[in-house]
Amino acid sequence: MRVCVIGTGYVGLVTGACLAHIGHHVICVDNNEEKVKMLQSGRSPIFEPGLTEIMQSSSQAGLLEFTTDLGAGVAHGTVLFIAVGTPPLPTGESDTRYVEAVARGIGEHLNDSQGEYKVIVNKSTVPIGSGDWVRAIVQSGVNESQKTLVGALVGSRSTLEQAAEFDVVSNPEFLREGSAVYDTFNPDRIVLGSNCPQAIAIMQELYEPITQRQFAANRDLPSVPVLVTDLSSAEMIKYAANAFLATKISFINEVANICDRVGANVTQVAQGIGLDSRIGNKFLQAGIGWGGSCFPKDVSALIHTANDYGYEAHLLKAAVSVNQRQRLILIEKLQQVLKILKGKTVGLLGLTFKPDTDDMRDAPALHLIEQLNRLGATVKAYDPIVSQSGLRDGLSGVIVETDAERLADRCDALVLVTDWQQFRDLDYSKMASLMNSPVMIDGRNFLDRQALEQCGFQYLGVGS
Ligand SMILES: NC(=O)C1=CN([C@@H]2O[C@H](COP(=O)(O)OP(=O)(O)OC[C@H]3O[C@@H](n4cnc5c(N)ncnc54)[C@H](O)[C@@H]3O)[C@@H](O)[C@H]2O)C=CC1
Ligand SMILES: O=C(O)[C@H]1O[C@H](OP(=O)(O)OP(=O)(O)OC[C@H]2O[C@@H](n3ccc(=O)[nH]c3=O)[C@H](O)[C@@H]2O)[C@H](O)[C@@H](O)[C@@H]1O
Numbered sequence: 388m389r390v391c392v393i394g395t396g397y398v399g400l401v402t403g404a405c406l407a408h409i410g411h412h413v414i415c416v417d418n419n420e421e422k423v424k425m426l427q428s429g430r431s432p433i434f435e436p437g438l439t440e441i442m443q444s445s446s447q448a449g450l451l452e453f454t455t456d457l458g459a460g461v462a463h464g465t466v467l468f469i470a471v472g473t474p475p476l477p478t479g480e481s482d483t484r485y486v487e488a489v490a491r492g493i494g495e496h497l498n499d500s501q502g503e504y505k506v507i508v509n510k511s512t513v514p515i516g517s518g519d520w521v522r523a524i525v526q527s528g529v530n531e532s533q534k535t536l537v538g539a540l541v542g543s544r545s546t547l548e549q550a551a552e553f554d555v556v557s558n559p560e561f562l563r564e565g566s567a568v569y570d571t572f573n574p575d576r577i578v579l580g581s582n583c584p585q586a587i588a589i590m591q592e593l594y595e596p597i598t599q600r601q602f603a604a605n606r607d608l609p610s611v612p613v614l615v616t617d618l619s620s621a622e623m624i625k626y627a628a629n630a631f632l633a634t635k636i637s638f639i640n641e642v643a644n645i646c647d648r649v650g651a652n653v654t655q656v657a658q659g660i661g662l663d664s665r666i667g668n669k670f671l672q673a674g675i676g677w678g679g680s681c682f683p684k685d686v687s688a689l690i691h692t693a694n695d696y697g698y699e700a701h702l703l704k705a706a707v708s709v710n711q712r713q714r715l716i717l718i719e720k721l722q723q724v725l726k727i728l729k730g731k732t733v734g735l736l737g738l739t740f741k742p743d744t745d746d747m748r749d750a751p752a753l754h755l756i757e758q759l760n761r762l763g764a765t766v767k768a769y770d771p772i773v774s775q776s777g778l779r780d781g782l783s784g785v786i787v788e789t790d791a792e793r794l795a796d797r798c799d800a801l802v803l804v805t806d807w808q809q810f811r812d813l814d815y816s817k818m819a820s821l822m823n824s825p826v827m828i829d830g831r832n833f834l835d836r837q838a839l840e841q842c843g844f845q846y847l848g849v850g851s
Contacts, residue, residue, distance in 0.1 A: 388592065389466075390465070391460035391466070392413060393415075393460060394417060394469065395419075396472060397433055397746070398511070398567075400426070400433065400438070402560070403468075407448075408602070412450050414452045415451070415452070418457075426442075433746075457496060458499060461492075461500065462500055466593055469486055470560075472511070473485070475683070475688065479687035479691040480687075480692075481513065481688045486521065491527075493528065494530075498533060506556055506590065507525060508557075509556070510558055512685060513622060514622070515619050521555050554585065554586040555581070556590055558621070559578050559624060561574065565744040566743065575611075576613070577611060577612070577614070578614045579621065581617075582618070591613060598613055625685070627689075629682055630685065630703055632670050633686050634702065634706040636672070639657055639670075640674070642656060642673070646850035652850070653850030654848075672831065673850050674830050675717060675751045675755075679749055683710075686707055689703060690703050716849060717828050717849075718762070720847050724826050728762040729763030732765045732767060733798065733800050733801075734767045734795060735802050736770075736791065736794070736802065736804060736810055737752065737807055738770035738804065739805050740805070742805055743807075745776060751804060752768070767786045770787070795817075795818035795819075797821070799824050800828060801828070803829045803833055803834060806831040826845045826847075827844045829846065836848065
């Protein structure tokens with residue numbers, strides 16, 4: 388099938404590359420020329436395990452192309468994915484201006500396709516009701532370009548092209564950064580929001596190699612459930628899923644804080660409750676709180692939507708406030724051990740909001756750096772990806788070291804912020820010997836307390 392993906396960020400690029408990998412002919416469009424040049428040369432602007440490999444093989448097979456030309460993408464695709472960003476506005480609501488610009492652009496180019504039926508798919512996370520809004524914007528773009536065309540044809544013998552036909556589908560994305568390619572080939576479900584059988588049939592055909600597990604890690608599993616809903620419900624499913632997961636983490640963090648006070652161990656508690664199949668053992672990792680480009684923005688956007696309809700989302704607000712407080716827990720623990728932070732040096736192990744990604748959007752580390760600076764501490768950091776990339780140039784208030792031992796050198800305490808797998812295997816004895824005082828605050832309950840203590844560290848976890 389011919390596909391166009393507009394926006395080549397974490398979602399658009401992974402979606403485009405994976406759809407090409409399963410045999411579709413994909414053109415990815417982005418208005419960032421530098422990014423497109425990089426993609427055309429076979430390099431990925433983001434770090435995502437497995438992505439470069441499938442990008443390169445699909446490009447070589449002639450199934451994946453990159454352009455800044457939206458008209459070319461729209462003319463090519465039967466399915467047109469909108470996958471541009473919807474960042475938060477200061478009010479908490481989503482900034483939908485990029486979606487609006489793309490919808491308008493699609494509308495303006497749709498008449499060039501000689502009446503071919505197109506499915507416009509909202510993959511961006513957009514406020515509930517956006518499907519109808521996108522349809523209206525596309526239609527107005529179509530009408531405008533139709534008028535221009537009619538004007539140009541007056542007096543000529545040419546005939547007007549057949550009117551553009553299209554439908555809008557909401558197809559929310561559930562991939563996680565750091566495992567985005569794996570998640571795309573192994574989804575728990577595919578949600579399709581539309582009342583139009585023709586559009587749904589095209590989408591089902593598009594995803595068939597994935598739903599039939601032809602590219603799955605385990606091909607013996609039953610086929611992937613495809614849930615067909617109305618547009619608004621599909622849009623709500625996306626927000627509800629993220630809000631539920633974020634609330635689940637805030638819940639376990641609240642339990643962790645109580646554990647700290649009563650002397651219980653939250654890791655064991657999480658194991659104990661997670662074995663109940665009604666609760667499940669995932670997303671019960673207590674620590675520094677949730678960050679990243681989606682949970683904070685999507686929970687705020689849902690609270691904002693509720694508010695627009697006169698409903699105060701108490702539970703979601705509480706999940707946010709537990710999370711904001713959680714980011715300060717590590718500061719409290721540092722103060723508990725070091726007492727005064729002014730003049731002390733604190734080393735952060737990890738900067739990204741989670742491992743296996745280079746994404747720093749709303750990373751808890753940024754908040755931590757700001758607070759430590761405010762309290763007069765010098766902050767150093769080592770992160771496997773940030774240290775190697777140009778990302779460190781955008782950071783202020785922190786000295787980024789190139790390895791963990793340089794980080795430990797003359798630190799008064801280390802704080803584990805991101806649970807990068809390689810942090811399990813560092814030479815902690817050597818690191819302890821380089822520090823002013825070997826203190827480890829484990830913000831993810833990730834390291835082996837006993838092993839660290841044997842290396843001479845004073846170890847503090849979160850709720851453990
Ligand atoms: N990052 C993630 O893990 C997930 C994100 N989402 C949602 O997917 C959407 C995209 O998120 P990301 O990929 O993280 O965003 P991103 O910020 O990484 O990428 C957005 C891309 O869109 C491009 N763009 C903006 N305006 C454009 C235009 N007019 N024409 C062409 N390209 C344009 C930008 O240059 C950029 O490359 C958001 O709504 C987000 O909430 C959903 C699930 C997972
Ligand atoms: O809409 C989105 O963008 C995506 O948001 C999350 O994915 P992502 O933000 O990439 O990463 P997660 O693995 O969900 O982690 C989010 C945050 O929660 C934290 N977390 C996660 C799990 C846990 O048990 N404890 C915990 O503190 C992580 O460290 C991270 O800061 C969702 O998991 C995806 O399904 C969704 O598509």
